[in-house]
Amino acid sequence: MRLWVISEEVVNRFGNELGACGIELSVYQTDSSDEVADGFLLTKETDGKLLQERMQQLGTGPWLTLVYGSDVPYDWANTLHAQYEQTGEHEVIRMALFTHERALLGGEPNGRWMRFLCKQLARYSLVSMVCGMREVDEVLRQLPRYLAWKEQFYIKLGASCDEKGISLLQVSRALGMDKRIGQGWLYPSRQDSSFIVRWLEKECRLVLQKVNIQRIVLWGEDWLWEHMSSDWLAEKDVAVYTGEDKPIPNKWMMGWTLYDSWQDAVKDADLLVIGNAAGTTIAELPLPELVNAMRQSYVIDAAACFPVQEAQSYFQAYRAIGENTNVWE
Template sequence: MKLWVISEEVVARFGNELGACGIELVVCSADDIQEGAIGFLLTKESDGKLLQERMQQLGTGPWLVLVYGSDVPYDLANTLHTQYEHTGEHEVIRMALFTHERALLGGEPDGRWMRFLCKQLARYSLVTMVCGMREVDEALRQLPRYLAWKEQFYIELGASCDEKGISLLQVSRALGMDKRIGHGWLYPSRQDSSLIVRWLEKECRLALQKANIQRIVLWGEDSLWEHMPSDWLAEKDVAVYTGEDKPIPNKKMTGWTLYDSWQDAVQDADLLVIGNASGTTIAELPLSELVNRMRQSYVIDAAACFPVQEAQSYFQAYRAIGENTNVWE
């Protein structure tokens, strides 16, 4: 299925994730109305002008208006629905994707485009739940809050496990046997990274006290390192790797070297600090290759990239949240 969007920026931001569901995005210009499109994708309130401009050119629908993304104001979809429900020109659906496996759709359960969209997503193996538009808005509003609370709980539990000399991994798995809890708790898309940053800084300072470390690799999104206090990195050779094909960070990291290759970044490193593995392949790397490229294989991992026992057998020291309480002793 094909939907019009207001700009190439929208295509660049949402094209891949929606394309994985079989939804193609095309820019709708005044001079070139793309044939085959069945409606519009709105990702922010200002996109609404696209509807007004194109309605006169396209004539009556009914067209699909798919309201998508976290930047959409609360209740926008419901407002549009109220505006157009009497004309029959548009069917408004509020949509959210969860982990590329499940979709939440808000709108009329028996609507023509709702039925069409459910079938479309099913063809791409997505499980859908249909509810009200405001229910989707509320779920999107509360999800980051809940995930942040859950992550904070497990980080605090990790500190308790450290004190008791037990494994957070095993405790979290045990808790996850209760279906009400589940196993996942580290969320790379977190809005507030302060807890992770504090944990990383504490562990890195301990590592610098216990080992002769000169070259440090920071692995993860640049937004994380921008909030990291840098005094403990003074006079160190600091390499930063944010992932392949990632743009250069807007904020200049004075004295730090940015790499677009993980092999070059970790070459002759003494300490690898993993803050966020999202968008990278670190969890898939052979540990032997990683170790061979490093001068010393000290690793502090806030993303739980490796099985603990395997990491312990390869690295000189491996520290993950709630694991290896005596690693720096």
């Protein structure tokens, strides 16, 4: 399946995840109207205005209009459906993808493109649930709220585990045996990073009191470090790794060095601070290689990247949320 998009920016943002579903994205050009495609991908409201202009050039469909992404206004897909329902030019489908090979599709259950898309996703091992467009919008609105509440609960549970000297990892796994709760409590794409930031800063201040730390590596996406106080990092050599091929953020701390290679970032480091592992390879790294690159192997990990026992056997000290209570004593 091939869908036209408005710009190369859309391809860069959504091309990989949709490509894994067999959906190819192609930037529509006015001089390539003879190029074959099945319809359009809309990711924000302004795309709809440009869609009307393209339709005047292309003529009638029937086209698939796939509405996708978190930037789409609530109920916009349903509005588009009502707009094109009488003419039959478009079949509008609201789509969301989840982890673990799941897809949510909102639209006409017996629509031609709906049936085609369900089969297409099945060929790529994705299980689809078909519902109304507004239901998809409501799910996408509530999902980050629920995940944030779940993460806050486990962070508070981690504090309780610290006090009792027990493992949050084991407690969370045990709770997750109940399918109503499920495994995996960390929310990597969190909208509110305040809980994680406070925990990281508290733990970092503790280790700085106990150990001679000169070079610190901050590993994670830049938005996390933008919300962290920098006073505890004063007079330290601070290296930052946000993942390969990431653009330099607009807001950047003076005196911090941004690296595009994790090997260069962690070289001769005393303390590795992992705030977020999304978009990076840290959980896949061989721990001996990581340890050998560092001068001292102290690690504070808010993303639970490594099995606790393995991490403790390699690092001089390893601190994760709710694990190894008195590591800095």
